[in-house]
Amino acid sequence: MCGIAGIVSQSANVNQELFDALTMLQHRGQDAAGIITNDEDRLYLRKENGLVRDVFNKDEHMQQLRGPMGVGHVRYPTAGCSTSAEAQPFYTNMPFGISLSHNGNLTNAEELKQELFLQDRRHLNTESDSEVLLNVFAHELMQRNALRLSPEDIFAAVSGVHHRCRGAYACVAMITGYGVVGFRDPFGIRPVVYGFRETANGRDYMIASESVALNALGYEMLGDILPGEAVYITHDGKLHKRQCAANPIYSPCIFEHVYLARPDSVIDNIYVYKARLRMGIKLAEKILREWPDHDIDVVIPIPDTSRVAGAELAARLGVNYREGFIKNRYIGRTFIMPGQAQRKKSVRQKLNPVGIEFKGKNVLLVDDSIVRGTTSQEIIQMARDSGARKVYFASASPPVRYPNVYGIDMPTTVELVAHGRSNEQLEQLLGADRLIYQDLPDLIEAVRQGNKNITRFDTSVFTGEYVTQDISSEYLSQLELFRSDAAKQKRTRSAQTVIELKNA
Ligand SMILES: O=P(O)(O)OC[C@H]1O[C@H](OP(=O)(O)OP(=O)(O)O)[C@H](O)[C@@H]1O
Ligand SMILES: NC(=O)CC[C@H](N)C(=O)O
Numbered sequence: 001m002c003g004i005a006g007i008v009s010q011s012a013n014v015n016q017e018l019f020d021a022l023t024m025l026q027h028r029g030q031d032a033a034g035i036i037t038n039d040e041d042r043l044y045l046r047k048e049n050g051l052v053r054d055v056f057n058k059d060e061h062m063q064q065l066r067g068p069m070g071v072g073h074v075r076y077p078t079a080g081c082s083t084s085a086e087a088q089p090f091y092t093n094m095p096f097g098i099s100l101s102h103n104g105n106l107t108n109a110e111e112l113k114q115e116l117f118l119q120d121r122r123h124l125n126t127e128s129d130s131e132v133l134l135n136v137f138a139h140e141l142m143q144r145n146a147l148r149l150s151p152e153d154i155f156a157a158v159s160g161v162h163h164r165c166r167g168a169y170a171c172v173a174m175i176t177g178y179g180v181v182g183f184r185d186p187f188g189i190r191p192v193v194y195g196f197r198e199t200a201n202g203r204d205y206m207i208a209s210e211s212v213a214l215n216a217l218g219y220e221m222l223g224d225i226l227p228g229e230a231v232y233i234t235h236d237g238k239l240h241k242r243q244c245a246a247n248p249i250y251s252p253c254i255f256e257h258v259y260l261a262r263p264d265s266v267i268d269n270i271y272v273y274k275a276r277l278r279m280g281i282k283l284a285e286k287i288l289r290e291w292p293d294h295d296i297d298v299v300i301p302i303p304d305t306s307r308v309a310g311a312e313l314a315a316r317l318g319v320n321y322r323e324g325f326i327k328n329r330y331i332g333r334t335f336i337m338p339g340q341a342q343r344k345k346s347v348r349q350k351l352n353p354v355g356i357e358f359k360g361k362n363v364l365l366v367d368d369s370i371v372r373g374t375t376s377q378e379i380i381q382m383a384r385d386s387g388a389r390k391v392y393f394a395s396a397s398p399p400v401r402y403p404n405v406y407g408i409d410m411p412t413t414v415e416l417v418a419h420g421r422s423n424e425q426l427e428q429l430l431g432a433d434r435l436i437y438q439d440l441p442d443l444i445e446a447v448r449q450g451n452k453n454i455t456r457f458d459t460s461v462f463t464g465e466y467v468t469q470d471i472s473s474e475y476l477s478q479l480e481l482f483r484s485d486a487a488k489q490k491r492t493r494s495a496q497t498v499i500e501l502k503n504a
């Protein structure tokens, strides 16, 4: 769940707007950031590890990122490693000069790498699946053999990508001198929206992972890029759009609504905020059904993401809602940090209890999800240390028991605290007096109520069933080998010495 953005403007340089859009999407990736812009026949690229505000220095970088169109990226790695060499956008000069930002994860990247080398004669310089995706797109565009690209050529290339690539990909690509293309895999696993803004010189367009980026910059939303669809905005402000997949099946990732997306975003026509409110209601109904004589004195959310569901949960239970943990505003999201040691340390730095809210009370702590159990374990202990009498814990989503292969870095079952454990075992391990999980049908209903046209979601982290239906146990074992915390750290350490040939 990286963040992607692309802008085509009829007036000004897009550097500052891309910077602002990426800042709005920072919650989707904290490891690296990048922007590439196109001015006439020149490209300007800056990408590096770090937060948006740290990567782009005003005088050194921003002023040099010239041009009225560009694409940007904030990264949360799910493939390759986390060196700056794999920061995005990626670039290839054949044909025309194409740069690409990708959110998601390809599940056939290894096969494609072979194909690209042996058949297409293309060189890849990193382990990133996004560089693979860029080269497939570039090769498919080459196949058109066009001296001047038409929208037809571009849509045919996207169709070619759909034929060859498996997994999740929400992308923005910039074709030097031509325009910006947004496209989404035929299942629509990761979100991407687009919109426009009227100016004296014509229409400016933006494509971004979430609608918050559009709102903040004064763009009006036109809609979601649909599964399999591509939207092409030419440099002179014309919009073309086409369904490029033979058999698209809307199956967005439900975890976007649980945790990944900002609550103020609307994705796939569903208000994330409302979906989270409904998760709170469903959870309250379950508690009232299964534990009618509960003795909960107060509901305390674990900031940030569980706040919305927590408030509605408390209201439905008819008990007080209290901000018992104060979040340090300078610490980012812990779940998407790269190593367990850092994640564990950050929970304590990030959240501090307000003692009086716990002393002598039966507290119900509520979080949006329990993944590795890092947050819940620490927080339950903190509640006890603060004098709580009983500590109950509720999760607004069901137990996360299976790896994600579509752009969330949850690759190994052993790292998932709920994998192979019963509710009782989890209660004991996390140290809760009672543990309540949302039921999956309730979660699906809470989200689906926002858009009844979506008949299925990717719920693989809860069920182990993958919407693309091509995930074998061998693939998962390989993933486990390559993406465990230990394996990642080893790779990142060794890659740090060879970062100079970046993909640009
Ligand atoms: O079981 P775990 O492995 O700890 O993962 C789950 C926790 O991580 C996330 O919080 P995070 O701090 O990333 O972000 P937030 O501030 O948006 O809640 C999520 O909201 C849970 O609190
Ligand atoms: N979280 C994502 O969307 C990651 C994109 C890509 N797979 C990478 O690792 O860089």
Ligand SMILES: [Mg+2]
Residues within 6 Å of the ligand: 302, 303, 304, 305, 306, 367, 368, 375
């Ligand atoms: Mg959280």
